[in-house]
Amino acid sequence: MRSFCTFVAIVACTISCGFSVLAVIEESDAAGEDSSAGLSDAYAKNYLIAASTISPDKKFAVIYPTLEAEEAAEKANRPEQIKDYVVALQPFGILRALETKWSYFQNQSNGGLSAEWSDDSSVALITLDGKWGPHDVFLLEFRDGKLARTMNVLARAHDLLLPDYRKSKAEPYNDNFDFIFDGEETQRESPTIDGQRS
Numbered sequence: 001m002r003s004f005c006t007f008v009a010i011v012a013c014t015i016s017c018g019f020s021v022l023a024v025i026e027e028s029d030a031a032g033e034d035s036s037a038g039l040s041d042a043y044a045k046n047y048l049i050a051a052s053t054i055s056p057d058k059k060f061a062v063i064y065p066t067l068e069a070e071e072a073a074e075k076a077n078r079p080e081q082i083k084d085y086v087v088a089l090q091p092f093g094i095l096r097a098l099e100t101k102w103s104y105f106q107n108q109s110n111g112g113l114s115a116e117w118s119d120d121s122s123v124a125l126i127t128l129d130g131k132w133g134p135h136d137v138f139l140l141e142f143r144d145g146k147l148a149r150t151m152n153v154l155a156r157a158h159d160l161l162l163p164d165y166r167k168s169k170a171e172p173y174n175d176n177f178d179f180i181f182d183g184e185e186t187q188r189e190s191p192t193i194d195g196q197r198s
Helices: 002-031 067-075 153-168
Strands: 047-049 060-065 085-089 092-097 112-117 123-130 133-143 146-152
Touching: 047 085, 060 067, 060 112, 092 146, 133 153, 146 153
Parallel strands: none
Antiparallel strands: 047 060, 060 085, 085 092, 112 123, 123 133, 133 146
């Protein structure tokens, strides 16, 4: 009987912790604020859950380093320690690091982190923004509560366009990028058939 009571107590605590984590996630999501609430002790000090990346079913998100963690890694000359992670929220677990040269960190100048999710939380498009447009765009597929596939679609598009870019002999955009993907707000008007701009 004692082991049954212990089992019931463990189940009740697990359910209670799950509900409290869910409540914290919903609270920070509603406020639109990033928070470390709900993260394990190993991550809560140095990472925040990006509220803009929480899945509709509240099971997945992306976490990113705090400014203090980024500065400590920079001071220790260990920038490779700065990573953004795709995580499961209930129970908390790291699913995968986002493979990027430019991980987002708290209050990053000219940076951003966002996500677009399918209604059933099975597919996400995670965007890491930078000064000259998106640095990386990841397509994530989830199946049975696990991350099934990750693809950097921006890197794939870049690789597909690179041969044509090289043939054009165009100058690089800057020291970091051959070329960039620009938004609609800066696109030039295209000429019409008679040479007049529309």
